Amino acid sequence: MSTDDTTQITLPPMKVITQNEHNIRVEDISVNAVKVLRRLNAAGFEAYLVGGCVRDLLLNQHPKDFDIATDATPEQIKAQFKNCRIIGRRFRLAHVVFGREIIEVATFRGPHIQDKNTSDKSKKDGEGQLVRDNVFGTLEQDAARRDFTINAMYYNVVDGTIRDFAGGIDSIEEKTISLIGDPETRYREDPVRMIRAVRFAAKLDMTIDEVSDEAIHKFAYLLENIPPARLFEEVLKLLFSGQGLTTYQLLLEYGLFDKLFPQTGPLLKTDSRERKFIDQVITNTDNRINNGQRVTPAFLYAAMLWYPIEEHSQKLVIESGLSPADAFNMAMSDVLHRQLQRIMIPKRFSITMREIWSFQHRLSRRYGRRAYQMLAHPRFRAAYDFLLLRGEIEGGELYELAQWWTDFQEVDSDTRKRMIDDLRAQSGPRNSRRRKKPKRKPN
Ligand code: ATP
Ligand code: MG
Numbered sequence: 001m002s003t004d005d006t007t008q009i010t011l012p013p014m015k016v017i018t019q020n021e022h023n024i025r026v027e028d029i030s031v032n033a034v035k036v037l038r039r040l041n042a043a044g045f046e047a048y049l050v051g052g053c054v055r056d057l058l059l060n061q062h063p064k065d066f067d068i069a070t071d072a073t074p075e076q077i078k079a080q081f082k083n084c085r086i087i088g089r090r091f092r093l094a095h096v097v098f099g100r101e102i103i104e105v106a107t108f109r110g111p112h113i114q115d116k117n118t119s120d121k122s123k124k125d126g127e128g129q130l131v132r133d134n135v136f137g138t139l140e141q142d143a144a145r146r147d148f149t150i151n152a153m154y155y156n157v158v159d160g161t162i163r164d165f166a167g168g169i170d171s172i173e174e175k176t177i178s179l180i181g182d183p184e185t186r187y188r189e190d191p192v193r194m195i196r197a198v199r200f201a202a203k204l205d206m207t208i209d210e211v212s213d214e215a216i217h218k219f220a221y222l223l224e225n226i227p228p229a230r231l232f233e234e235v236l237k238l239l240f241s242g243q244g245l246t247t248y249q250l251l252l253e254y255g256l257f258d259k260l261f262p263q264t265g266p267l268l269k270t271d272s273r274e275r276k277f278i279d280q281v282i283t284n285t286d287n288r289i290n291n292g293q294r295v296t297p298a299f300l301y302a303a304m305l306w307y308p309i310e311e312h313s314q315k316l317v318i319e320s321g322l323s324p325a326d327a328f329n330m331a332m333s334d335v336l337h338r339q340l341q342r343i344m345i346p347k348r349f350s351i352t353m354r355e356i357w358s359f360q361h362r363l364s365r366r367y368g369r370r371a372y373q374m375l376a377h378p379r380f381r382a383a384y385d386f387l388l389l390r391g392e393i394e395g396g397e398l399y400e401l402a403q404w405w406t407d408f409q410e411v412d413s414d415t416r417k418r419m420i421d422d423l424r425a426q427s428g429p430r431n432s433r434r435r436k437k438p439k440r441k442p443n
Contacts, residue, residue, distance in 0.1 A: 009144045009181040011165050019160030022169075024057045026157065032098040033066035036105060037157040039080055045072040046139065047105075048154035054162065055150045058172050059204060068105045069142055069154065077105050109145045110137020127188060127225055140165060147186065147193045148200065149178045175206040183215035191222035192234055195256055199238055202246040216254045223259040228344035235260060235343055239300060242289045244282045263308035263338055274307045277393045284389075298352035299382055301345055303389075309335045309357060325361075332357055352379065359383030360390070364401055367427075371408060371420055384409075 026034065033049060040047035047070040053063035070077065074086045077094040084096045084105075093106040112135060137145075139154065143165035146152040150171045154163040162169075166180045177200050179186050179193070187194055194216045201208050208216070223231075238247050251257040258265030267274040281303040288295050313331035316322050322330065332354055339345065345353070359379060366374075374380055384405050391402030408419055 011140065011144055011180070012167055014140070014143075015164045015167075015169065017162040017164055017169060022058060022162055023060065024054070024155060024160070024162070026160070028057055029053075029157070030066045030101065030103070032096075032101050033068065033103050034157055036068055036081070036096050036103050040068075040070050040072055040077070040105075041158060043072075043076075043080055045070050045076070047072070048139075048156055048163070050142075050154050051146070051151050054153045054155045055168070055172070055204075057155075058153075058169075061204075065101075066103055068103060069108055069139070070105055071108055071139070072105075073107050073136065077107075108137050108139055108142035110135040110141045111144070125225070127222060139163070144180065146180060147190075147196060149180055150200070150204075150206075152180060175204070176209050177201050177204075177206050177212060178209045179212045179215075183212050184219065187215055187219045187222060191219065191226055192230065194220065194223065194254070195234055195238060195251070195260075198250040198254060198256065199241065199247055202243045202250055203241055216256070220255040220259055223256060224342075228340065228342055231260065231343045232345060236297060239282065239285065240289060240295060240297070242286055244286045244289075245279070248278075248282050260342060261304055261339070262342060263335060264304050267307050267311070273393050277307070277389065278303060280389055280393065296349070296352070296382070297345070298349040299356065299386065301339075301349060302353040302356040302382075302386065305335050305339055305353070306357070306360075306386075306390075328357075328361065352382070355379040356383050356386050360387060363387055363405065366404070366408075366420065366423060368420070371416075375409070 029049065033053075037047050037049065047068055049066060050069040051067045053066045056063040072080070074092050074094050077096075078084045078086055081094075081096050083098065084094050086092055086094055091106070091109065093104060096103045096105060143152045143154070143163075146166075148171075149166040149168045151168070152164075152166040153168040154165075155161075156163070167178075171178055177197050179197070197208050197212055197216065200206065226234075238244070238251070241247065248257065251260070252265075252268065257268070264274075264278070268278060269275060281300060285295055285300055309328070309331045312335055313324070313328045316327035316330055317324055320327070336345075336350060336353070340350075356379060359374070359377075360383065362370075362374060363383065377383075384402075387398070387405065388402045391399040404419070408416060411419070
């Protein structure tokens with residue numbers, strides 16, 4: 001067995017916190033989760049609420065979802081519920097479905113076994129990262145496998161007690177994010193834990209403890225080994241939590257942002273326009289989420305990559321002698337392609353991103369019917385919002401262009417017509433009337 005295996009983790013003595021010693025009430029728990037717990041208990045299995053929901057309830061926050069850990073295997077869980085399906089490859093678990101609510105039920109996980117014979121169940125790659133992980137275990141082993149002390153508490157619905165295996169209750173009181181076990185090993189096993197640490201620090205207004213903190217600076221580079229598809233999901237959780245700004249500032253501080261957005265990171269010097277732009281986009285995203293408005297990853301990703309595209313496009317014009325239009329098209333493809341090596345942005349979003357980018361140039365060509373056609377385009381709203389933000393940051397002509405579009409949307413049709421006529425008048429004879437085709441000479 002390898003020395004960096006989590007079986008080496010010695011947990012402090014388990015503490016049982018009785019119902020009178022904490023603030024969780026059964027009424028605060030999803031009725032569906034309680035149903036699942038009771039059913040599993042009635043069938044003779046151990047079953048607990050675990051992880052984020054216990055932590056959030058202790059902090060008087062609304063849990064996003066309710067997860068359950070049990071000693072029943074996925075098949076045994078499935079046998080208990082009609083509305084249950086088994087999912088997952090990296091770790092098989094059961095989903096019990098109640099309309100729109102899904103209760104995730106996972107069998108206790110055991111230590112990873114580094115034995116040749118069992119390598120089909122648990123496997124690490126060259127950097128110590130777990131790539132497969134399907135070993136069942138005991139409750140205590142399950143606790144040792146969890147990432148942070150605040151995430152390793154188990155609530156028992158039968159008597160309202162909490163089993164605290166890693167000092168989670170103390171961490172909650174001290175408002176500290178602490179890894180369970182040795183930080184280097186735990187980050188190597190799963191580098192996503194580094195961005196989870198940052199996410200929880202921002203979300204729960206807590207501080208990452210010194211050892212867990214130092215190790216992030218040192219091992220940030222390991223994020224480069226995470227499959228781009230997994231990072232797409234994780235980045236959504238980071239930036240679409242409603243505390244995106246704090247999270248992003250922490251990501252920058254820890255050197256994690258550069259690993260996620262290698263083309264954007266180097267441009268974000270304090271007080272640079274790029275920094276102001278991204279700060280503003282993330283602030284607006286937070287405000288929209290906290291007001292219950294719709295947000296799309298396409299807009300945020302479009303913003304992240306906008307200045308890298310502009311920079312690359314200008315370079316292409318100078319170095320390759322391409323026309324500005326060709327250079328811009330090529331820059332969109334190059335920059336997007338490089339970003340996709342790190343984060344797999346689904347096609348449905350990258351198509352919208354391209355539309356938003358292309359619109360930025362089209363929006364200045366407003367003559368004739370074009371202005372009306374653009375206004376009717378399904379992507380106009382996003383493109384206009386994007387332009388407005390750029391205008392606010394950069395000022396000058398861009399600001400005026402954005403103002404023009406603001407007015408154009410608000411005024412009546414006669415005024416619209418006049419606005420376009422004014423543009424023609426300002427721009428001189430070239431655009432003032434449609435050039436007539438030269439008449440063909442009769443043969
Ligand atoms: P959130 O409120 O964002 O859902 P959460 O703690 O519930 O936070 P989940 O991703 O839902 O986060 O994971 C549920 C639980 O599974 C965690 O609380 C933790 O115990 C465990 N866990 C999740 N990801 C990891 C990981 N990468 N390494 C170890 N344990 C993990
Ligand atoms: Mg959760």
